[in-house]
Amino acid sequence: MTALLETLALSKTFTLHGRGGQQLPVFANIDLSVQPGECLALTGHSGSGKSSLLRCLYGNYGASSGDVRVRHEGRWVNMTSAAPREVFEVRRRTLGYVSQFLRVIPRVSTIDIVADPLRRMGVAAESAREQAAQWLTRLNLQPHLWSLPPATFSGGEQQRVNIAHGMITAPPVLLLDEPTASLDADNRRVVVELIRAARAQGSAIVGIFHDDEVREAVATRRFDVEQYRKPI
Numbered sequence: 001m002t003a004l005l006e007t008l009a010l011s012k013t014f015t016l017h018g019r020g021g022q023q024l025p026v027f028a029n030i031d032l033s034v035q036p037g038e039c040l041a042l043t044g045h046s047g048s049g050k051s052s053l054l055r056c057l058y059g060n061y062g063a064s065s066g067d068v069r070v071r072h073e074g075r076w077v078n079m080t081s082a083a084p085r086e087v088f089e090v091r092r093r094t095l096g097y098v099s100q101f102l103r104v105i106p107r108v109s110t111i112d113i114v115a116d117p118l119r120r121m122g123v124a125a126e127s128a129r130e131q132a133a134q135w136l137t138r139l140n141l142q143p144h145l146w147s148l149p150p151a152t153f154s155g156g157e158q159q160r161v162n163i164a165h166g167m168i169t170a171p172p173v174l175l176l177d178e179p180t181a182s183l184d185a186d187n188r189r190v191v192v193e194l195i196r197a198a199r200a201q202g203s204a205i206v207g208i209f210h211d212d213e214v215r216e217a218v219a220t221r222r223f224d225v226e227q228y229r230k231p232i
């Protein structure tokens, strides 16, 4: 089976410009490959580089060296060298990312935030809103909140909006940064089911799951980022 995501000798060192260009090495020479239906759980102590790796996979952080390859519409796109327009297209159709915190857009209602990724893929407004309503219902977000912008929502409510927004298009490659961190037990179970369903549909998933039970329930494999720590 062809992988949907892979890295080749991926390395990341931060350069701290405010500190005279001081170098902060994080990881080096990471080779990983994720197949459809797999969920790779990134592990390692706090500060080992899990979030940095996830951001490199999404193209939010540039790599210091090496490649991040995403299988996009039948061909490989190297996220480390692709033009911004191509990165945008890969994110629109292939690569989803659920960050820990919602990036709130002022004055836009929750239901429109969740429907937006479908609209960007060309789905008609009404159908996109219907699907958004289904996701919000599944994630137990009270309907009286749907017309409000989520800026004042609780952490757990915002996280559920974020999950709906990130997963509604069923992206073939999905990156999850602690998707259950702010959730109660019932909502954690819902999110576990959604992740397992995405796997069953053939998504390739990479995630950070601090909750052991959640990790056990969703991951097919672990990847210890700490093994790739670069000595300072």
Ligand SMILES: Nc1ncnc2c1ncn2[C@@H]1O[C@H](COP(=O)(O)OP(=O)(O)OP(=O)(O)O)[C@@H](O)[C@H]1O
Pocket (backbone or CB within 6 Å): 014, 024, 026, 044, 045, 046, 047, 048, 049, 050, 051, 052, 053
């Ligand atoms: N934008 C940045 N600029 C400079 N250093 C950074 C930046 N982002 C992360 N780091 C540093 O890189 C290292 C790895 O951080 P990262 O957040 O990736 O770790 P983590 O394994 O996800 O930690 P945690 O489990 O605590 O979230 C840390 O030493 C952190 O201070």
